[in-house]
Amino acid sequence: MDGTWAIERNLEALKRILVMLVAMAGMGAARPGAGGVGTGDVGAGSLGAGGVGPGGQFTFFPRKGEAASRLAQAEKSKLSPALTLPRHLYLAILRLLRPAEAAARRLIIAAALGLVVKLPPLRPRKPKPAMLRGPRAFLPKGPKKRAKVTLRTWSLSLLDPPRRLFHIPRRPVPAHAAPRILGLDFNATYRPLPPPPSPDDPINAARLGQRLAALTAALEDLPGQAKRFARWKARRDAAIARGPVSGRRLSPLRRGRPPGGRLSRYDPSATNPRNIREVDEILAHAHALAVYALEAPDTS
Template sequence: MDTPVERDLTALRTIVAALVAMAGASRATLPRHLYRSLLWLVRPAEAVVRRLVIVLARDMALPASALRFYRSQERARCGAQRSLPKSVPLLDPLKRFGRARPSRHGVSRISLPGVSAPFMIAPRHVAQPDDLIDATRLKARLDALQRVLRNPEPLALRMARWQAKLRFQLNAIHAQEASHRRRSQRISPLRPGHPPGHFPASRRLADRHRVHDLLEHAQELALFAMTRPDTS
């Protein structure tokens, strides 16, 4: 069936295949300019997949044991150490506010005569477009994108389980005191505001890619699917 979701998935498969070809299969490092160009397109591609998965999960029927299975599997996954991604993240990363990254080139400027030995401060390296960057994690994200695009049903099933668990928890919260509400609980797989990787108005139109058009369309489909759930 030729649906808007299928058309977007087909277009995204072509885009991701081009990105994989640009990254190269035998290259462990990439020049900085190529790495940044790929990352500029990988972020919206992942966001498109998440939104199309929301639409696919809308019509999925879950078994009675879905909540129990989801809870055990997801807790084990969240408790594991951070490793290379094997699938597209299920939830949008939230924006970070008020977190300044510490400088990697900062040194202590306090010295005591006769106690601390003077030393020369190493000059700061200015990033160059041809600097080589480790692309292991970026290629793992591309591989995860390809796997999900070949078969999006497992990720859609995870999304359906997550949404079923959320409805179960919200119903339990309404039945209890308001003081027991978990303030840090996610209530939507999408983050507020613009999606990750959206095309900002400050960028040149020449930097806009087909994947940004797909992201805008997928955002509309996901919002409609979440506001008009399947009641059949």
């Protein structure tokens, strides 16, 4: 089974969805207290510069062929912590971003089928005692060297978030619906209840921008991400070969339906209900490719 065509097709569809998410975030970007709303500017053809808002910039999607200085500026101009989005827009982006991340993770697993990597030798985990390191261990340490300032890059997680089987969600009563218990002091100052949450309430979108940046980097460099997964798989196989493994993920995929998906399996001939989105079909197809890649025999 050669899934190259299917991987490329789903990859292009995910890029279209990602451009749409960036446009939605760019058009809704606003600074707390600012009255205006930012405008979105999404490049065509590839993942170009995203929307630019008054509270921050979405220019962390570089175009191909840019200079190194432009790439550095794009990395520095990640979503500002002060940048916010309205609640309804934040939740709408999040509902599409979660299945898109799961689909990209499965495309990476499918693209890593047949890759063979060579791991470096293991480093000793425990440092040697001071008596074994010689007299230099007892000498005073010199001044610390200044660490090099490097731009932080966000990476898409190769493992699905674990399913919390015994987690009981806490559902506290919101402040606007709490019962009013008045005391016997009739001269106490009356404090009105806070208003209920509004769809237009500003929500910090810094973490959302980091996830968009990580997903963009993964979709733009799928072969590099496939090698990254092949290294993870080689480390897992080496740990299993050394002896019993405890506290380590053995499968990158969790059981059951993929995170954020609404389809249990991929069936191109089936008629899907109206609540099934395009990202759900992409995720179901990518999940089938990833399961085949994990179960395929190693012919290397």
